[in-house]
Amino acid sequence: MKTLEIRKSLRKLISGDVLWDKDILNFYSVDSSLYQVTPKVVVIPATEEDVISVVKFAKKNKISVTVRGAGTGLVGSALNTGIIIDLKNLNSITVKKNYSIIGAGIIKGKLDQVLSQKGKFFPPNPSIGPYCAMGGIIGNNASGARTLKYGSTIDNLEEITFVNGKGEKITLPTNNKISKNVFKISSKIEKEKFPMVSKNSCGYRLDCIKSIKDTHKILAGSEGTLGIVLSAKIRIRDIPKRRLLVIVEYQSLRNAAKDCLKIKETNPSAIEFVDKSTLKNFDFKFKKNTDCLLFVEYDSDIEKNKNNLKNFADGQIAKISKSRKEIEKWWKFRDLALSYSLKSIKQEDRIPHIIEDATVPLEKLGNLFSIIEKLNKKFHTNTVMYGHAGNGNIHVRIISNRKKIKILDEISRTYFEQIIELGGTITGEHGDGIARSRFIKNQYGPTNYQLFKKIKEFFDPEEILNPGKITKPRRFSTLEKV
Ligand SMILES: Cc1cc2nc3c(=O)[nH]c(=O)nc-3n(C[C@H](O)[C@H](O)[C@H](O)COP(=O)(O)OP(=O)(O)OC[C@H]3O[C@@H](n4cnc5c(N)ncnc54)[C@H](O)[C@@H]3O)c2cc1C
Structure with missing residues (x-):
């Protein structure tokens, strides 16, 4: 079926909006990743019945349907060439x-x-x-x-x-x-x-x-x-009635990693991490040799945990706060770590992320830091790191000249191999999308990968739902826009 015919048929079929003007197609061709894939048409269903009609139409005419949320994904998972479906009206x-x-x-x-x-x-x-x-x-x-x-x-x-x-x-x-x-x-x-x-x-x-x-x-x-x-x-x-936030300073990443294991035993609600590149953005005077911080938050047994942490954390406690306002201020610093890291890197040294959210068993967190150190030496790169240390989940932003973007493939392969060896996952939260689907077979091995194909076939035998992601990874054309 020709593109215009698809568009017009969908418009007749459903009660919601069917759009294809250039600006709309451009908007839906990008998310928060480095990729750009232009769809044929964008559908904004008014009802659940509209969604069903679109899928049946797509199946009959062998066109892909990719559902999109707010398009904030970091790996291009909501981008595709066929119909993009936006469920903004299903908002009860x-x-x-x-x-x-x-x-x-x-x-x-x-x-x-x-x-x-x-x-x-x-x-x-x-x-x-x-x-x-x-x-x-x-x-x-x-x-x-x-x-x-x-x-x-x-x-x-x-x-x-x-x-x-x-x-x-x-x-x-x-x-x-x-x-x-x-x-x-x-x-x-x-x-x-x-x-x-x-x-x-x-x-x-x-x-x-x-x-x-x-x-x-x-x-x-x-x-x-x-x-x-x-x-x-x-x-x-x-919502917990009270929270306690403790900021702990460390002189080495490895000591922070070791402390995470001990701190986790005390049932904190969060253990987050930022490296020293972020520190200058904080409205606070840290010690000169501080290499990184842990943000440790409790939402229960506040007094007991406050004393516990004082007694056994190897790092230096920089700040303890129970004030809601102050806690929010500190969390804002942590949440802005990505933006601070980008600000601290020259435009021409910003390499798109691909190894940005691997996760390892917590006892292997020190090994993850060592791998990064070795990669930096081998590929003459630098990195900015922050993330969810308590889960062994570290966001890594590579700094290198963009002209050397080709090394990214080699860095990814090397890093992921080692992460898998440590018993980790190549993505703890951002997903596979265009960036990582091709590594899934290495992560899980051929038997599990075959089962992934079986489950895909069970739910989507004609492969119309967001094809090219997870199983049967396909390379899309890319547009760098970082
Ligand atoms: C600055 C920044 C910080 C971030 N920090 C974190 C973080 O701390 N932790 C974390 O986990 N993630 C983080 N993320 C990633 C975040 O999880 C994703 O961006 C978010 O979950 C995607 O939501 P979205 O609505 O934008 O989905 P989209 O990007 O539109 O889509 C994401 C995927 O979900 C699918 N999808 C959308 N709607 C549906 C549906 N109705 N049914 C089935 N599938 C659907 C899409 O097809 C796509 O594959 C961060 C992203 C950014 C840009």
């Missing part, structure tokens, strides 16, 4: 005591606002969180600082309703027949090939399906390749 929120039912298009900032009025919160809080759509957060299995205590998105989902590649509306785990099939496939995994980490957004999380009651979790981190999430039942919690 119902709040109950311990759960909320949300439409996939609701922006997390709005959800946070509604929940906080009822004294509740949804724990996964990516730094960019307020601007993401919940569909995108589920699609990426996003996490954040407090994942340490409360888990990633996958750990906070109770039920998902979605449209598969055949245009069928399914709710998991309540659909028993489909749940049994998903569980059957997941029970065949080679468990030892799955990373032993506390957060993981690589491939399909078959390892999290421990019974037929868990089958909805297959959608988390599936990047719109198995189904288009329409709505979800998510777990919510009471």
Whole structure:
């Protein structure tokens, strides 16, 4: 079918908007990654029925459908060539005591606002969180600082309703027949090939399906390749009454890494990390030889933990605060680490990220820092690092001249090989997308990769949902825009 015919047919088919003017196509051709892929048409459904009609139309006419949230993804996972579907109109929120039912298009900032009025919160809080759509957060299995205590998105989902590649509306785990099939496939995994980490957004999380009651979790981190999430039942919690934030200074990355293991035993709600390149942006005088900081937050047993930490942390305590206002100020510094790191790098030395969110078992965090040190020596690069140290999840930004961009491929291969050897994952939170899908087979081995293909075939036999991501990775044309 010719492009214009597709556009016009969709316009006749659904009640929502069907758009294809140049500006719209340009807008939807980029996200927060370095890639640019122009779609044929953008569809903004008015109803769930519209979504079903679009998928059935796409299947019949063999056109791809890629669902997009707010387009903040860092690896090009919401970009594709066919139909882009934006669920911004599916934005309902119902709040109950311990759960909320949300439409996939609701922006997390709005959800946070509604929940906080009822004294509740949804724990996964990516730094960019307020601007993401919940569909995108589920699609990426996003996490954040407090994942340490409360888990990633996958750990906070109770039920998902979605449209598969055949245009069928399914709710998991309540659909028993489909749940049994998903569980059957997941029970065949080679468990030892799955990373032993506390957060993981690589491939399909078959390892999290421990019974037929868990089958909805297959959608988390599936990047719109198995189904288009329409709505979800998510777990919510009471906002803690008090918080304590402790900023600890270290003279070496390795000492900070060692302390993380001890601190984690005290049940903190977060252990976050920034390296010394960020320090100059803080409105605070650190010691001259400070190499990095840990942000340790508690939301329970405040007094006990305050004293505990004083007694056994090897680092120097720079600041302890219980004031909500002051805590927010410090978290803002941490959340802006990416922006500070970019500001500190000359434009021509900014290399697009690809190795930016590997995660290792916490006891291997020191090894991750050593790998980076060696890579810097070997490739004559520098790095800025920050991230979720308590989860062994470090964001790495490479600094090197852009003209040497070709070394990025070699750096990625070398880094990922070593991360996998340490029992880690190549992506703890940002997902595979265009940037990393080609590394998934190395991560999980051929048996598990075959099962990924099986689960894809089960939900999307014609491969119309976001093709080229996760299974059958395809190289897209790229436009550097960092
Ligand atoms: C500055 C910055 C800081 C960040 N910090 C963090 C962080 O601390 N922790 C963290 O985990 N992540 C972080 N991220 C990444 C963040 O998790 C993603 O950007 C976010 O989850 C994507 O949400 P989105 O609505 O923009 O989705 P999009 O980028 O639009 O889409 C992301 C993926 O989800 C899929 N998707 C979208 N909607 C649906 C749906 N309805 N059904 C099925 N699949 C769907 C898309 O197809 C795509 O594959 C950061 C990103 C930026 C730019």
